[in-house]
Amino acid sequence: MGRLKRLVEPIASAMAPYQADAPLAAQFRARQIQAVLRLTPLTMLANVLNALIVGWTFRDDLNPLLLVGWALFVLYSAGAGLDAWLRWRRHRTPATASPRALTRSAKHAALLAILWGTVPLLMMPEANPDARVLLTAVVTGMICAGGFALATIPQAALTYVAILGAATVLGLIRMDLPQAYEMGLLLLLYTLIVMGTVISSARTFGARLMAEAEGEHQRQLIGLLLNDFEENASDWLWETDADGRLTHVSHRMATVFGRSVDALMGQDLLALIAQSLDRVPQDERQAYTDLCRRFNSGRPFREALVPIVLDGETRWWSLTAKPLTDGHQMSTGWRGVGTDVTQALAAQREVQRMAHFDGLTGLSNRNHFHESLSRIEEHAADSHTGALLLCLDLDNFKAINDSYGHSFGDGLLRVVAQRLLGRTRRTDIVARLGGDEFAIIRWGLNTPEDAEELASRIIASLADPFEVDGIRVKIGTSVGIAMAPKDGQSGDQLLKNADIALYAAKFDGKGRFRFFDYEMDTRARRRLFLEHELRGALQRGEFHLAYQPIFSLATGRICGCEALLRWRHPRLGLIDTQECISVAEDSGQIESIGEWVLNAAIRDAAGWPDSVRLSVNLSLAQFINPALCDTILTSLSEHGLPATRLELELTESIFLRDTTDTEGHLRALRAAGIRIALDDFGTGYSSLAYLRSLPLDRIKIDRAFVQAITTHPETAAIVRAIIAIAKALDMDTCAEGVEGGAQLTVLRAEGCDTVQGFALAEPMAPAALAAFLTGNITVPALVAASRSAAEKKIMRPQ
Structure with a gap:
């Protein structure tokens, strides 16, 4: 018996319709048995009914004891099957099964087949022709039904079909029938077809088991990854039902809310957000309204921003979600990801503010001013709309700035900005155009009396003494006034005329305002004169170059010089x-x-020494010239300067053109080995998209930021952000306008790569630069020298 067991179990394992490791195979065997048990009530009922039919058919032809004994055996087998089915229904069937369980199933099937095999072998020869037909139908049906019912356990099904089919074929041959052999052969063929179908069904079932196991494995793996994501990532997962109530809350989400998971479960997500927005501004509440509209649309959405107030602080979340649906495509809820983007949004807004507002005063910068002024053209044809433009230039500012230093001058400009904001409306555009130049735009139809009243109020305000760093000074301002549409129907024209009026006001003695009129052409004549004189200046040798050294903060030595144009008329x-x-x-x-x-x-x-690089500013007109790269390479070759020692400085205005052409020009220059620097970063457009997409090597931090870095934490934060952006994009940085050692210390601490400014070295002629380069002067020596010169008041920019 043990030898038979050792022989049968390997055969049973070999007949398994799958290839799986031991733990998985044990689960699959239990699934095979469970699949058979699902059909057990029907198969056992068929056995009982067929036994009754057989008993009734042979009630008069066979020994009653033999017939009753046979029937009891069949009923016992049916009862055993029903008992196993009842245990399965009561969840008493184990989740795993051993190969012996399948062997027992095969034995039970063999026993049942032997019991039914006695019908064609022993009973049918004794029956009359009509009973034989009935019994043949019963046995044939038992072969097919048993094979299909046991198909998930191929060894049991094949054993059952083989035994019962063989017994039926032998029974047909024993009967004295004209076509016995033909019928036996036909039944044998049917039996083989059933066995083939059993094998095919078993393989299909096995493939399904493997697919389900792989799917479960993937589900567990995804669940593991999601759990790890929820525990360690900054994002969090959430899920709601059709009513918007949370049905899944990750621990990360509960932490962000400052509540427990149980406290959030079942809460309305939108209501939780809305409850915190009682005191937020209306424009921020609009973001919540937009989020509600996205939920109501029933369509997936990405990165929807919404504010939420937690612990008295307004946080900004970015929500991405997709709707959940049932089999009938009906909405059952939402599943999504949330991210706290407060810091990223603050950084983005800071960059946007930097692009539109002056870093020193907080007023609109030149770029924002021109964008606003361009709106005049949109209403040029409407006589019921208009604008008032005031151009301001501070009187005596340069003398005060030179006397007390740029830091004092910056503080003075900030106070001027505050007074301007205090004398204007909230709807007015107050801008700093650069240096000590300011402008104010007031929209709507304004009378000359309105313009005069505003200009007088501003002049009187700026005429009062200023106190900065404990020093009282007195300055004034001159104002030029132009009114649209009378003085211009475009922003450029209005600005030009206001500038002419400003020049006239300063010419008249400063501290006053002038309205534009078309007789104010003094400045225009000067411009025409300069344009005429400029045409021959190059041939007359009136131009010369000065060079300002650039120092590496890593080595303290000169690493480059910027060429500066000078015109002496x-x-x-x-x-x-x-x-x-x-x-x-x-x-x-x-x-x-x-x-x-x-x-x-x-x-x-x-x-120059090989370690010193040349930096040259490039204008827009030069940059768009298709022959620029060839011209530069020709000059480099002629004078023997390697392309890698040349750096071209471009302003952000160049990047306002078509980015495809711009990128093509830049890549051609880079391919030649020439470096590209972005000059005056933060004072113009300052688009991060350009930094990401265009091939740049260096960002030059504008002097306005550098000069305020030690006195204004917000300016220091901007500089820190610029340096971080540059490093992230694999660029280096150069700080312009370094005025003292304190600025240098901060820049070095923030990781700035190079610096230039009057605290280090003034622009100088080529001969003076040659002597300077041979002096082997480092940054610390220059800072000390600049401090000494400042104390003696002998170091002044030229």
Whole structure:
């Protein structure tokens, strides 16, 4: 018996319709048995009914004791099957089964097949022809039904079908029938078909078991990953029912809410958010309204921002969700992910503020001002709308700034900004255009009397003494006034005319205002004169270059020099560089001048040490020239300066053009080995998208931020953010306008790479620079020198 067991169990294992490891195979065997048990009541009922039919058929032909004994055996087998079914229904069937359990099933099937095999072997030869037909139908049905009912246990099904089929074939052959052999052969064929179907069904069942096991494995793996995600990630998972009540709350979400998981379960998610928004501004409540609209739409949404007040602090969440549906595509709830984006949103808003507002005063910057001023063109045809533009220029500011230092001047500008805000309406646009230039836009139709009243109030306010750092000073302001649509139907035209009026006010003696009129052409004539004189300045040799050293904070030594254009007119003297460049750009002469600057600077830099890089500012007109790269490479080759030692500085205005052309130009220059720097970052458009997509090597931090870095924590935060952004994008940074050792210390602590400014070295002629480069001067030595010079009041920018 033990030998038979050792022989049968390997065969049973080999017939398993799956390939699985031992623990999984044990579960599969239990599933095989359970699948058979589901049909057990029907199969046992069929056995009982067929036994009654057999008993009734042979009631007069067989020994009653033999017939009753046979029937009792059949009923006993049926009872055993029903007992197993009842245990399964009471959940008493184990979740795993051993190979012996399948062997027992095969034995039980074999016993049942032997019992029914006696019908064709022993009983049918004794029956009359009609009874034989009935019994043949019964036995044939038992073969098919038993094979299909036991198909999930192939060894049991095949054993049952083989025994009963063979007995039936032998019974047919024993009977004295004309077609006995033909019928036996046909029944044998049917038996083989049933056995083949059993094997195919078993394999299908086994494949389904493997698929379900793999699916469960994946579900557990995903669950494990989700649990790890919920425990360790900054995001959290949530799920609601069709009524919006939370049905799943992760521990991370409960932590963010400051409540327990049980306290949040069953709560209305939208109601939880709404309860905290009683005192938030209306514009923030609008975000909640938008979120409600997204939920009501029933469509998936991504990164919907919504405010929520927790512990008295307004936090911003980003919610992403998709609706859950049942089999009839009816909504059953929502499942999604939440993220606290408060810090990221604050950083984004800070960058946006930096792009639209002046970092020193908090007023609108030049970019925002021009964007606002452009609205005039939208209403140019409407005579019922208008605008009032005031251009302001502080009187005596330069002298005060030179006397007390730039830090004092910055503090003075901030106080001026506060007074301007205090004398204007909240709807007015108050902007700092640069330096000590301010502008105010007031929308709507304004009378000259309204403009005069506003200008007088501002002049009187700024005429009062200012106190900064314990020092009292007195300045004034001049105001130029232009009114739309009378003085201009475009922003540019209105600004030009207000600027002309401002020049007239200053010419008249400062501390006063002037309305624009078309006889104010003094400044325009000067501009025309400069434009005319500029045309021959290059040929007359009136241009020269000065170089301001750039120092590495890592080594303390000079790593580069920036080339600066200077124009000394025979009669007017040294012309303001910005005015010179502005006239050159407007008159179309900037390309020829820029080409001269590039060639002259490359020629001078060729004699510098190899470790010193040349930085040259590039205008928009130069940049868009398709031949720019070839021109630069030709000059580099002619003077023997490696391309890697040249750095081109571009302002953000260049990036306002078509980004495809811009990127193509930049990549061509980069491919040649030339470095690209973004100049005056934070004072113009300052789009992070440009930093990410365009090939840049360096960000130059504008002097306005550098000069306020030691006195204004918010400015220091901006500088820190710029440096962090640059490092994240694999760029280095250069701080312009370093005025003292304190600024240098902060910049070094924040991780700035390079610096330049009057605290380190003033712009100097090529000959002076050559001597300077050989002096091996480092940053600490220069800072000490600048402090000594400041004490003696001999170090002044030129």
